[in-house]
Amino acid sequence: MNTGGTTIANSGSRWLRWDPHFHAPGTALNDQFGGEDADFDAYLKKIETSAPAIRAVGITDYYLLGTYERVMKAKADDNRLSNVDLVFPNVELRLDFGLPKGGWINAHLLVCPDDPNHLKETRNLLAQLTFRADGTLYNCTEDGLIRLGQSVDAKLDGKAAIAMGATQFKVNFQQLQDVYRDLHWASKDRNILIGVAGSKTDGTSGLQGEAEGKIRQEVERFAHAIFASSPAQRDFWLGKKGLSPDQVRQRYGDLKPCIHGSDAHEIDKVGAPDEDRLCWIKGEPTFDALRQAVIDPEGRAYVGNTPPMQAPPSRVITRIELLNAPWATTPNIDLNPGLVTIIGARGSGKTALADAIAAGCDAAAEHLTEASFIYRAKPLLGDAEVRLTWGSGDAVDRELLDFEYDPDFGGRYPAARYLSQKFVEKLCAADGMTDELMEEIERVIFDAQPNTDGCLSFGELRELRASRFRAARERDAAAVINLSDAIGLEREKRSQIASLKGKIEQKEKLVNGFEDDRKKLVTSKDTETRANALANIINAIEKVNRNINHFVSKKEALLRLQDEVEGFRTFTAPENLRATKANYAAARLEDADWEDFLQRYAGDVDAALQAKIAKAQKDADDWRGSPPAPLADKSKSYLPEGADPNKETLTNLEAERDRLQSLINIDEDARRKLVSLSQRIATENTELQTARAALEEAESWKERSKEHDKNRRLAYIRVFQSVIAEETILNQLYKPLMDRLRAGKGTLEKLSFTASRKADVGAWASEGEQLFDLRRAGDFKGKGKIETWAATNMRSAWETGDAPAIEQALQHFADAWQDELVEVANVKKEDVIAYRAWLRRFAKWLYSTEHISLQYGIEYEGTDITKLSPGTRGIVLLLLYLALDDADDRPLIIDQPEENLDPKSIYDELVHLFIAAKRKRQIIMVTHNANLVVNTDADQIIVATAGAHTPGQLPPISYRSGGLDQEDMRRQVCNILEGGEDAFKQRARRLRVALER
Numbered sequence: 001m002n003t004g005g006t007t008i009a010n011s012g013s014r015w016l017r018w019d020p021h022f023h024a025p026g027t028a029l030n031d032q033f034g035g036e037d038a039d040f041d042a043y044l045k046k047i048e049t050s051a052p053a054i055r056a057v058g059i060t061d062y063y064l065l066g067t068y069e070r071v072m073k074a075k076a077d078d079n080r081l082s083n084v085d086l087v088f089p090n091v092e093l094r095l096d097f098g099l100p101k102g103g104w105i106n107a108h109l110l111v112c113p114d115d116p117n118h119l120k121e122t123r124n125l126l127a128q129l130t131f132r133a134d135g136t137l138y139n140c141t142e143d144g145l146i147r148l149g150q151s152v153d154a155k156l157d158g159k160a161a162i163a164m165g166a167t168q169f170k171v172n173f174q175q176l177q178d179v180y181r182d183l184h185w186a187s188k189d190r191n192i193l194i195g196v197a198g199s200k201t202d203g204t205s206g207l208q209g210e211a212e213g214k215i216r217q218e219v220e221r222f223a224h225a226i227f228a229s230s231p232a233q234r235d236f237w238l239g240k241k242g243l244s245p246d247q248v249r250q251r252y253g254d255l256k257p258c259i260h261g262s263d264a265h266e267i268d269k270v271g272a273p274d275e276d277r278l279c280w281i282k283g284e285p286t287f288d289a290l291r292q293a294v295i296d297p298e299g300r301a302y303v304g305n306t307p308p309m310q311a312p313p314s315r316v317i318t319r320i321e322l323l324n325a326p327w328a329t330t331p332n333i334d335l336n337p338g339l340v341t342i343i344g345a346r347g348s349g350k351t352a353l354a355d356a357i358a359a360g361c362d363a364a365a366e367h368l369t370e371a372s373f374i375y376r377a378k379p380l381l382g383d384a385e386v387r388l389t390w391g392s393g394d395a396v397d398r399e400l401l402d403f404e405y406d407p408d409f410g411g412r413y414p415a416a417r418y419l420s421q422k423f424v425e426k427l428c429a430a431d432g433m434t435d436e437l438m439e440e441i442e443r444v445i446f447d448a449q450p451n452t453d454g455c456l457s458f459g460e461l462r463e464l465r466a467s468r469f470r471a472a473r474e475r476d477a478a479a480v481i482n483l484s485d486a487i488g489l490e491r492e493k494r495s496q497i498a499s500l501k502g503k504i505e506q507k508e509k510l511v512n513g514f515e516d517d518r519k520k521l522v523t524s525k526d527t528e529t530r531a532n533a534l535a536n537i538i539n540a541i542e543k544v545n546r547n548i549n550h551f552v553s554k555k556e557a558l559l560r561l562q563d564e565v566e567g568f569r570t571f572t573a574p575e576n577l578r579a580t581k582a583n584y585a586a587a588r589l590e591d592a593d594w595e596d597f598l599q600r601y602a603g604d605v606d607a608a609l610q611a612k613i614a615k616a617q618k619d620a621d622d623w624r625g626s627p628p629a630p631l632a633d634k635s636k637s638y639l640p641e642g643a644d645p646n647k648e649t650l651t652n653l654e655a656e657r658d659r660l661q662s663l664i665n666i667d668e669d670a671r672r673k674l675v676s677l678s679q680r681i682a683t684e685n686t687e688l689q690t691a692r693a694a695l696e697e698a699e700s701w702k703e704r705s706k707e708h709d710k711n712r713r714l715a716y717i718r719v720f721q722s723v724i725a726e727e728t729i730l731n732q733l734y735k736p737l738m739d740r741l742r743a744g745k746g747t748l749e750k751l752s753f754t755a756s757r758k759a760d761v762g763a764w765a766s767e768g769e770q771l772f773d774l775r776r777a778g779d780f781k782g783k784g785k786i787e788t789w790a791a792t793n794m795r796s797a798w799e800t801g802d803a804p805a806i807e808q809a810l811q812h813f814a815d816a817w818q819d820e821l822v823e824v825a826n827v828k829k830e831d832v833i834a835y836r837a838w839l840r841r842f843a844k845w846l847y848s849t850e851h852i853s854l855q856y857g858i859e860y861e862g863t864d865i866t867k868l869s870p871g872t873r874g875i876v877l878l879l880l881y882l883a884l885d886d887a888d889d890r891p892l893i894i895d896q897p898e899e900n901l902d903p904k905s906i907y908d909e910l911v912h913l914f915i916a917a918k919r920k921r922q923i924i925m926v927t928h929n930a931n932l933v934v935n936t937d938a939d940q941i942i943v944a945t946a947g948a949h950t951p952g953q954l955p956p957i958s959y960r961s962g963g964l965d966q967e968d969m970r971r972q973v974c975n976i977l978e979g980g981e982d983a984f985k986q987r988a989r990r991l992r993v994a995l996e997r
Helices: 040-048 066-077 118-127 142-152 158-168 173-182 184-190 210-222 231-237 245-252 287-295 350-360 421-429 435-447 458-477 486-495 497-521 525-583 591-597 605-624 650-663 668-698 701-705 716-743 746-750 761-769 785-793 795-800 803-823 832-846 870-884 903-917 931-935 967-976 981-991
Strands: 015-023 056-062 086-098 104-111 130-133 136-139 192-197 225-227 278-282 301-304 317-323 332-334 339-344 385-390 395-399 417-419 751-759 852-860 892-895 923-926 940-946 957-962
Touching: 015 086, 015 287, 040 066, 056 066, 056 104, 066 086, 086 118, 086 173, 086 210, 104 118, 104 225, 118 184, 130 142, 136 142, 142 158, 173 184, 173 210, 184 192, 192 210, 192 287, 210 245, 225 287, 278 287, 317 350, 332 957, 339 350, 339 931, 339 967, 350 385, 350 395, 350 892, 350 923, 350 940, 417 870, 435 458, 435 716, 435 870, 458 525, 458 716, 497 668, 525 591, 525 605, 525 650, 525 668, 605 650, 716 751, 716 803, 716 852, 751 795, 761 785, 761 832, 785 795, 785 803, 795 803, 803 832, 852 870, 870 892, 870 903, 903 923, 903 931, 940 967, 957 967
Parallel strands: 015 056, 056 086, 192 225, 339 923, 339 940, 417 892, 892 923
Antiparallel strands: 015 278, 086 104, 104 192, 130 136, 278 301, 317 332, 317 385, 385 395, 751 852, 940 957
């Protein structure tokens, strides 16, 4: 097997640790390193051994650059800081705004070191900053600081004079703005970024009062970044607290990243910020990454113990390797855990990469068509394979053509969701609701439910809530029609055996992966103990929910049985007696004699059922319990000492779960992930048990199929009572999702879901026409007359009427037309056997309900999805996957989602969906649209290129990879992708390159 070849290790923008603010020995003020002659080696070693590794550092000094030069000399000449990729100057200035407690606002000049003349240019800027004292003007230079210090104390010289001068020199804010904006080098491409402290002691938060508030606003508007570490500050500058994003932009110019450093003035503090609040920047360790963080502060800058986790590592593809594929000149590619975009010219190999990744996830066969790369290249692929490595360390090998020989996957469970281009086109161009779209809608609706009664799917929940009414409909309808055959269901179960076995195997791997992910979040023994206790409680909650589900299901079954008893007494037994009397009329029995033949229950089943229903309700309520009183001491448990959690009430367990969550000593983001992973493990274990039980049941299909023979009968009006009741239940299930949509913004507000009755009048009429001689049918004479009449007189009652309205409409039809229709039967009355069969068929047709169905409706901006354009349907489809599908954290692979969409729709409707979705799952997307690369701030861009095509061979295909923080990759994006006017404007702002129209 060929496993060699070029490896593309650049996986785009990754979270790397920065420390943009600490001083060095010899710093002008508060030098606790021991001075310039201190152990400089120990200082450098502290940086080199910091954990996590610091990849970019801002060497800070007041007004000067000497300590930065010394550190850079050690890096260049002595090969120190080899693990630090970026060292840049951070010149700290004190503005001339005094704070109530005696401090001054600190501003920072963050200087890009890429220009060989950056020191000269920065000193040029500093030299233009002046401070006037006693009629003398002092420049912000080393000489100027010495002269200012000596003006205070003539005995001072050297560093002591500099220190005194630094304490006196205050930068005029207006002058700083003017110098920065006038100095072309500083503002061009943002070679100098302005940071300002956000704290109360030396930052803008210390400015209080109306006048100071205006000054604060001007200073913060001028800044590109805020030096702050608190989550509250970060939320404010991202428009999530206090002000909306638009209000922040209007008042302060733009959203701003919060960055943080150790602000060390001594060796022990180097790389050790307070409360372990580390600074993380997403991108390569270059100054461009910091510029990009200024453009995309939420997605590119973060302060916390660990960087933001996106999808769980075990659900992230970290590398793809194409094996035995000589056409792939760069066969090994590392992948980013966020949004990966694949771009290139037509025929460059974009879809080839997406197909290969999908094949490695066992997700290709479901939606690939003859237009896909794998199908088109089939004769040339040979024994080519794909190997995927996951974040858990597991590697999976698949033959690219394997899916073709095993279309049902041999029980494999797709490890990704693949929306191939043709699949999306087919789904969006369909005339009605497709099964695939319906399945996704049901899953999304289920995830929105606040209470699922222990159910694991929408179908299971719908069955639990509506089964009583559905069973009643089936039972009453069986009076005129046989609806189903249980043996067919058992055969379906047999066909599920292979799939269930595969699902069990995959679920076991999934649980192991999640358990490993959870372990990585636990950083101390105390946290581990509480996390384990929390896991036990969450597992117990799952078990208790199943107990509740058991008794709720039992009660519903008893209610259905109660309904069946009543139906038997009211309809079945009298109908059986009437049939018996008709069949044996020659017996000449009196009516009193016939009463003995009426079928009755032997015991008092009503009392027995009522008692058992009440008992089931009580058992469910006992397991639910009552909410406990809040604990005054959070260190104490809601559960009695030594209690078995599996025997406690749900309310006690939920209270204990919330208590333990609040005590876990990790940051909020990690806590949410820990809780989420614990819940997922418990849920996946439940699903695993359910799958095993389903497999056991499926494997015994043959024995049960022999026993199944149900004949469900229903009266016509009770059918509709059941239909209406189920319709109400379904709309209740939609309500939580509708509430969420109404509370949402943008595209979410445009979507709505409904459930309604639909009557296929044409099918009903067509079946009836086969019963009559339409040449003699009076008012119904001729084909189509029954349908016309029913559409006018019956459709409204069938689709929107209540039971009495439907009964009245049917009675009107029977009274007015039944005798006439019986007279034009297409069989002769003289043929008794044939005519009796015809009467049964006539009654079956007249009172049939097969043409009545409950349909799910989706509306977008008030228009039914079936009437939308293919492009708008595409928006709805992506809305389901990106915005509403919170439960599926598998990688999402999409091939050209922008097809049939105009650039404005992409920017307005889809960009924000991709930004939100990439924070919780890996997305791999083939696209030609600039908006979906640039304005989503794609984490990785893979550029596909195909070489010359030789007949009978695949062309050589190569891939290049990088992030938007790389200039070369930005130019690739500009050269390859196109968009509308808005895309050009946004692209120019983000990419900082000139665009040719």
